[in-house]
Amino acid sequence: MTATTNDRSVPVKAGSSRGFRLPPAFWLIVPSVLFLALFFVFPLLKLVAISLPDGSMEYYHQIFTTPVFLRVIGETFRVSLIVTVVTVAIAYPYAYAMAHGGRAMLLVLTIALLIPFWVSLLLRSFSWIVLLQNSGLVNDFLIATGLIDRPLRLIRTPMGVIIGMVHILLPYAVLPLYTVMKKIDLRLMEASSICGASWLRGFARIYFPLSLPGVMASAILAFTLALGFYITPALLGSPRDMMIAQMIAGQFNEQLNFGLGAALAVVLMVLTAVAFGLFGAVRAALQLRGRRKEEA
Amino acid sequence: MDKLRRILFWLVVTLTALFLLLPTLIIVPMSFTTTTTLEFPPVGFTLEWYGKVIGASDWQGALLNSLVIAFAASVLATVIGTAAALALHTHRFPGKTIVMGLLLSPMVTPVIVLAVGMYMVFSGWGLVATRLGLVLAHTVLAIPFVVVSVLASSRMVNPSLAPASLGLGAGHWFTFRRVTLPLIMPGVLSGAVFAFITSWDEVVIALFLADAQTRTVPIMIWNQVRTNLDPATAAVAAILIVLSALGVLLSYKFRESR
Secondary structure, eight states, X not given: OHHHHHHOSSHHHHHHHSSOOSOHHHHHHHHHHXXXXXXXXXXXXXHHHHHSGGGOOHHHHHHHHXXXXXXXXXXXXXXXXHHHHHHHHHXXXXXXXXXXXXXXXXXXXXXXXXXXXXXXXXXXXXXXXXXXXXXXXXXXHHHHTTXXXXXXXXXXXXXXXXXXXXXXXXXXXXXXXXXXXXXXXXXXXXXXHHTTOOHXXXXXXXXXXXXXXXXXXXXXXXXXXXXXXXXXXHHHSOGGGOOHHHXXXXXXXXXXXXXXXXXXXXXXXXXXXXXXXXXXXXXXHHHHHHHHHXXX | OHHHHHHXXXXXXXXXXXXXXXXXXXXXXXXXXXXXXXXSSOOSOOOHHHHHHHHXXXXXXXXXXXXXXXHHHHHHHHHHHHHHHHHHHHOOOTTHHHHXXXXXXXXXXXXXXXXXXXXXXXXXXXXXXSHHHHHHHHHXXXXXXXXXXXXXXXXXXXXXXHHHHHHTTXXXXXXXXXXXXXXXXHHHHHHHHHHHHHHHHOOHHHHHHOOTTTOOHHHHHHHHHHHOOOHHHHHHHHHHHHHHHHHHHHHHXXXXXX
């Protein structure tokens, strides 16, 4: 200890201004920026370059005029939208129970939410194949209860993809909803009921509008993530209802049309960036509103 | 009316919780079935499938690849990410928001886009079908998790301790090693665990970068699931789930050890 102290008689200033202008922060940040520039940004730029051979937009033209590609992009939007609506609809009561159901309930529901979060996407899709196949647990259950008399086709259909995707996105959708809901004062609902409003009216006029920021945030997050799904639709869906990620993989693996594949990848990247930008904008707007409320 | 609504509400919540848990819970029991097809509920009890997996040389090879790649990616991401998080936490510098955005963006980029981009670039650099290529790719994916984890634990550290150490005459390296690092250790370790799991579970990039010699466990599972579903796959899945669970417990333990 003494040796180190003696090394520098005029400590702080001497260390930081001895000749070099660059602060230590620079040297700490350089490896990460260089690494990501080389192995993350460069591959993305490379895709942009491959998608524009000699500056020609032909691949993009092809994507936006060929029915096959338009159908895949449309299907991606359709599935992502359905998945988002279902996910948020299920996440809403769940987050409500977490926010207002007491400590024990919060613990149980949080554990139920986090356990699947920690099992890889691949394994969960695998598990859904087993559950949804013709002789699977879901069909057995439906037949046993007499709801259906022949097994439903659930895998290799859009239904299977939707079930698998909702399952994976649910934790992402619940968390933003819960964050907003736990700040809502339930006494507002009591007040509305004392004033003679029915529960439904109180919910529609007071609780739901207050929870709306959470709904927006979780919907945009779920939608953004849904756009890029590859494993779940590849395992649970049929090639007929392909999503854009599968199409990209196909161009690189099977068609070997790298230019077109790169252009599709750039389209997906831009769509995701736009959706995520929206997410950021909603959050920023919320923070602004929160701050204004504090000032008022 | 009020009661009916309450019953309905709890029914929906309970069913949602079941929906969340079901797929994870069925995997482990399924791996003990004595049938040759995947059945739930399982029939009988056997460890045969575990023996089959552990004895097979292709699974052994994949396991070794997965371990080596995940370990290397985890170390690399932890070193790079911790340094970046420290800089972001303790210093103000121009372009900080942009750097922060760059560090976190691998988390929100669709993996398939990264996979094809890396495939194109890495094939030019001779990194396709090498473990090094997979390590570098997985490090990119893991850096954001380390940065987030280390930043979270730096925020809980008393900010005057490092300046105090410097003020008492210790150098930057000494201060880092003896003051800052021990304080943020829980964040560093849990970031390392996150990074390990990220690589360990990753399949999309590996599908593009790995060949038969460098393929990882998720690739083996992917191939199995796409060709024949047998209980051996469930046995592998069960092993992976137990390992992930251990990792998660470990990372929580690191967090709590403060």
